[in-house]
Each structure stands twice: as structure tokens, then as C-alpha cells.
Amino acid sequence: MRFRFIAPIAAVLTIACTETNTITGRDQFLMIPASQDAALGLEAMNEVKQSVKLVKGKPAERVARIGKRIAALSDRPDMQWEFVVIDEDVLNAWALxxxxxxxxxxxxxxxxxxxxLAAVLGHEISHAVLRHGAESLSRAQAQNMAIAGLGLAVGTYTKSGETAQLAATLANVAAQGFVALPHSRSMELEADDIGTRYMARAGYDPRAAVTLWQKMQKMKEGSGGQPQWLSTHPTDQQRIDRLSAKMADYLAEYQRAKKS
Structure with a gap:
């Protein structure tokens, strides 16, 4: 009997927490109100600062200069923008x-x-503007709630703890393979698009976004890697193709910025 209640509860939760992003037009599942974003990001950044060494001087100033220029022309210039450089040999960047x-x-x-560099920062700025961090966290919370509910229902129905655990494990694998990971890939492509628009709007050549991913692709050649369906990111070629297909729009934005 408990199975009957899981789907309706999940449906109500999904409807109640679905918002349409005014920038992309895409519906987003968000359990975290926008008013909490700044507090969550500040708390997490403070923890990062306590655990890593930051680069100071001209490199950090360069990142802050370019980042703030792009952020000021994004759809959320009012955010409490902060840009740091972490002194680690890691090929990565992120946004909170x-x-x-x-x-x-x-x-x-x-x-x-x-x-x-503007291509990298535009991409990360877009993640923050589009609330991808809050969206990912919301989906993880909902997924954990659903898996816990499934385990409880199966355990009650079968009177078997082992069966309940197996059901929860399989549900988690399915959620990661067919919900969480594909959605992460879609957010990456979304950030590529909006981020390239932002960098062009700020007067940075959007063709550098394609060059960036061509460089990343070349670095990975011969290194193997996990199958695409297990990756949280699109392939570099996917990103290059999508950016190239929209380059005329980005260049038009870039030309307008140069004239202004």
C-alpha cells in the first residue's frame, strides 16, 4: 500500500519546487530559495579559504578584473561576486x-x-547566475528522499531488509545514470552558451571559447577516460560543435560591445 503514496508525493514536490528560469526559459527544480544562495556560497567559500592556499598579486588581480567585468554585464550584476585563484596544480574552476x-x-x-580566461570565467559566472549549484543540490536532496522512501516501502512490503537495500542501491544507480549525470551535462552546455554570450557582451572575443575547448581536447588525446554516459560533462567535441553553431550570434554581441 505504501507504494501508492510515493509517486503522488514526488509529483507534488516536483510541481511545488519547479521554477522557470527567465534567462534560459527552462524549468528548474529548486528546493532552495534564491534568498539563501548568498549565505550558502559565503559559508562554503570561507571554508575553502581556510583549507587551501590562495594565489595573491597580479594573477589574482587579473582574474578578478576579468571576472568582475563579465559579471557586471551578466543578468545578475547584483550578486556578491568574488574571484579567487587557488594555488594547486589542478586543471579546474568552479562557482558557488x-x-x-x-x-x-x-x-x-x-x-x-x-x-x-574570459571563456572560463564566463562559464563559471553563468553557473552562478543560472543557479546550477542550487539546482544540483535540490536534485540530490530530492533523490535521497525518493531513495529513502523506496527502501522503506520495499522493506515494508517484502519484510526483507536485504531486498530494501538492493532496491535503494539500484534506484541510486539508475538516478545517477539517467537523471543526475545527463542533467549535469545539460547544465554544462547551458553555461557554455550563456557564458560565451556574457564574455562577448563584455568585449572578449567569443572565438576563444572554441579555442579553449580545442586545447582541452588536445590535452586529453590518448589519455583514454570514462565512457561519455558516465561523465558529468559533455565531450569537448560536443562543446566545440555547439559553440561553433552559435558563433554568429556571439560575434554579433561582441561587435556591439566593441562599438559601444
């Missing part, structure tokens, strides 16, 4: 809710121009 952005030293070092 509320506008906290970090670039690792290795990623910064491989940027040959401000335009390429």
Missing part, C-alpha cells in the same frame, strides 16, 4: 551559489590570453 568563483593555478597558467 551567490557568485563565488575560483580558478586553480594550473588552469590560469594555461590561458594564453585574456579572451581564453
Amino acid at each position: 551559489p551567490g557568485g563565488k568563483v575560483a580558478v586553480y593555478k594550473k588552469m590560469l597558467d594555461m590561458m594564453e590570453s585574456d579572451d581564453q
Whole structure:
């Protein structure tokens, strides 16, 4: 009998927490109100600062200069934007809710121009503006609630703890393979698109976004890697193709910025 209540509860929860993003037009599942983004991001950034070494001086100033220029022309210039460089040999960058952005030293070092760095920062700024962090956290919370409910229902129905655990495990695998990971890939492509628009709007050449992913692709050649269906990110070629297909729009934005 408990099975009957899981689907209706899940449906009500999904409807109640679904919002349409005014920038992309896509419906987002958000259990976290926007008013909490700044507090969540600030708390997480403070924890990061206590656990890692930050790069100071001109490299950090360069990232902050470019990042703030792009953020000021994004759809959320009012966020409490902060840009830091983490002194670690990691090829990565990330954004926290509320506008906290970090670039690792290795990623910064491989940027040959401000335009390429703008492509990285525009991408991360878009994640924050589009609330992808809050969306991912919301989906994880809902997934955990659903898996816990399934385990309880199966355990009650079968009177078997082992069967309940197996059901929860399989549900988790399915959720990761067919919900969480594909959705993460869609958010990455979304951030590529909006981020490239932002960098072009700020006067940075959007063609550098394609160059960036071509460089990333070349670095990975011959290194193997996990299958695409297990990756939280699109392939570099997917990103290159999608960006190239929209380049005329990005360049038009770039030309308008140069004339203004």
C-alpha cells in the first residue's frame, strides 16, 4: 500500500519546487530559495579559504578584473561576486551559489590570453547566475528522499531488509545514470552558451571559447577516460560543435560591445 503514496508525493514536490528560469526559459527544480544562495556560497567559500592556499598579486588581480567585468554585464550584476585563484596544480574552476568563483593555478597558467580566461570565467559566472549549484543540490536532496522512501516501502512490503537495500542501491544507480549525470551535462552546455554570450557582451572575443575547448581536447588525446554516459560533462567535441553553431550570434554581441 505504501507504494501508492510515493509517486503522488514526488509529483507534488516536483510541481511545488519547479521554477522557470527567465534567462534560459527552462524549468528548474529548486528546493532552495534564491534568498539563501548568498549565505550558502559565503559559508562554503570561507571554508575553502581556510583549507587551501590562495594565489595573491597580479594573477589574482587579473582574474578578478576579468571576472568582475563579465559579471557586471551578466543578468545578475547584483550578486556578491568574488574571484579567487587557488594555488594547486589542478586543471579546474568552479562557482558557488551567490557568485563565488575560483580558478586553480594550473588552469590560469594555461590561458594564453585574456579572451581564453574570459571563456572560463564566463562559464563559471553563468553557473552562478543560472543557479546550477542550487539546482544540483535540490536534485540530490530530492533523490535521497525518493531513495529513502523506496527502501522503506520495499522493506515494508517484502519484510526483507536485504531486498530494501538492493532496491535503494539500484534506484541510486539508475538516478545517477539517467537523471543526475545527463542533467549535469545539460547544465554544462547551458553555461557554455550563456557564458560565451556574457564574455562577448563584455568585449572578449567569443572565438576563444572554441579555442579553449580545442586545447582541452588536445590535452586529453590518448589519455583514454570514462565512457561519455558516465561523465558529468559533455565531450569537448560536443562543446566545440555547439559553440561553433552559435558563433554568429556571439560575434554579433561582441561587435556591439566593441562599438559601444
